[in-house]
Amino acid sequence: MDKFVIQGGRPLRGTVTVSGAKNASLALMPATLLAPGRFMLRNTPKLRDVATMTRLLESMGLALEQKDHTLFVDSSHIANQEAPYEHVKKMRASIYVLGPLIARFGRARVSLPGGCAWGPRPVNLHLEGLRKLGAQIDLESGYIVAKAARLAGARILFDISSVGATGNVLMAAVLAKGTTLIENAAMEPEITSLAEFLVSMGAKIDGIGTAHLEIEGVDDLHAADATTIPDRIEAGTFMIAAAMGGKGSNVRIAGCNPKHLGALVVKLDDAGATVRTGSDYVEVDGQEEIRPVNAATAIYPGFPTDLQAQWIAFMARANGTSTVTDTIYFDRFMHVPELNRLGANISVKENIATVVGVPGLRGAKVMSTDLRASASLILAGLAAEGRTEVLRVYHLDRGYESIEKKLQALGASITRERGEEF
Numbered sequence: 001m002d003k004f005v006i007q008g009g010r011p012l013r014g015t016v017t018v019s020g021a022k023n024a025s026l027a028l029m030p031a032t033l034l035a036p037g038r039f040m041l042r043n044t045p046k047l048r049d050v051a052t053m054t055r056l057l058e059s060m061g062l063a064l065e066q067k068d069h070t071l072f073v074d075s076s077h078i079a080n081q082e083a084p085y086e087h088v089k090k091m092r093a094s095i096y097v098l099g100p101l102i103a104r105f106g107r108a109r110v111s112l113p114g115g116c117a118w119g120p121r122p123v124n125l126h127l128e129g130l131r132k133l134g135a136q137i138d139l140e141s142g143y144i145v146a147k148a149a150r151l152a153g154a155r156i157l158f159d160i161s162s163v164g165a166t167g168n169v170l171m172a173a174v175l176a177k178g179t180t181l182i183e184n185a186a187m188e189p190e191i192t193s194l195a196e197f198l199v200s201m202g203a204k205i206d207g208i209g210t211a212h213l214e215i216e217g218v219d220d221l222h223a224a225d226a227t228t229i230p231d232r233i234e235a236g237t238f239m240i241a242a243a244m245g246g247k248g249s250n251v252r253i254a255g256c257n258p259k260h261l262g263a264l265v266v267k268l269d270d271a272g273a274t275v276r277t278g279s280d281y282v283e284v285d286g287q288e289e290i291r292p293v294n295a296a297t298a299i300y301p302g303f304p305t306d307l308q309a310q311w312i313a314f315m316a317r318a319n320g321t322s323t324v325t326d327t328i329y330f331d332r333f334m335h336v337p338e339l340n341r342l343g344a345n346i347s348v349k350e351n352i353a354t355v356v357g358v359p360g361l362r363g364a365k366v367m368s369t370d371l372r373a374s375a376s377l378i379l380a381g382l383a384a385e386g387r388t389e390v391l392r393v394y395h396l397d398r399g400y401e402s403i404e405k406k407l408q409a410l411g412a413s414i415t416r417e418r419g420e421e422f
């Protein structure tokens, strides 16, 4: 298993270019199940999760090839409608194949995703929504077994705003007979990009980008191309890294969409960082003094839960106490004990982390537990005095393309080495 070795305390300077959004790709790729033909998905990031989705779609008979950042998908031949446990256990987003498969083929057999390192992540809303569209869904030996003649439009209200459930039901509704209303739909940019892709495939969707989606089902869709939107979480991670880099740090985060990063820009500003935004870039200067700023995660356009761990790492060096609340995932605090090993002073009660800022962090060996936790440990390691080893970085490879190369180009001392086994 690989590890990262970091010599902290260096300012970050230069330009880093953001990759395509993991969570957008993981929705666009299964959408290709909805129509036979050849698709071209540009700006697809090279990530382990994209490789996992590729393997899953290949196991169903699709042909996929990634050349640089363009993913070619040929969905002309689909041999089966099954997502086996071996793929789904690696990545929960595999559940995204469920909606398209039932809508187009009237059947699907998809392994139930398990929990996550930080707690349960149910799929009840996905199943309730698909049932409302007329799918008959049974749970058999750990599998979701779904059948339908043709789905029929329905009114659906999600009790909780869910990215995955909105995406899944949206992909099913585009081929249903009649009109579907999705109330309290997720408004995350990745859902907007999925909806726009579906429209380019011939779907009829109103209210894109809002919490109220109206879908007029069509009989069939056709293949189309798409360009994956920039990864706002990767961009946000580099923005926080720059702000943490101290005086002398100045980073331009290029190829991003600042409109998707509004909540973070405000919070960084509150913390005393200098942030300049252009049409497709954000520039952040590091600061000597970090002001403590409370943050609470919320659905888009609120502060993203996927930046919660990185924000806690930032606040660990603030000149005062702050609280960071996760209202989306109550147990997503696995990074806290590891950050404390680096000298941070953070305690967690229920879903609230209280971060007592310390003047400096010190390098140590720490363990990655999940994707965003790993990112927070890297940020803390970069800001810490001395040597930090971040073990089990395979979590990072799920969602950050070449993070060490991008950080090296900014002047960071970070190398990938073979780590010890556990």
Ligand code: UD1
Binding pocket: 023, 024, 026, 092, 093, 120, 121, 122, 123, 124, 125, 126, 127, 160, 161, 162, 163, 164, 165, 186, 190, 305, 306, 328, 329
């Ligand atoms: C997606 C993102 C993930 C991000 C999350 C929240 C992808 C591939 N992943 O995950 O990076 O952290 O959005 O922004 O896009 N819930 C239920 N029942 C359900 C579904 C969800 O109770 O059937 C709850 C969840 O437990 C959570 C909340 O709804 O508390 C939001 O989760 P959701 O938006 O569904 O997250 P994902 O789509 O899994």
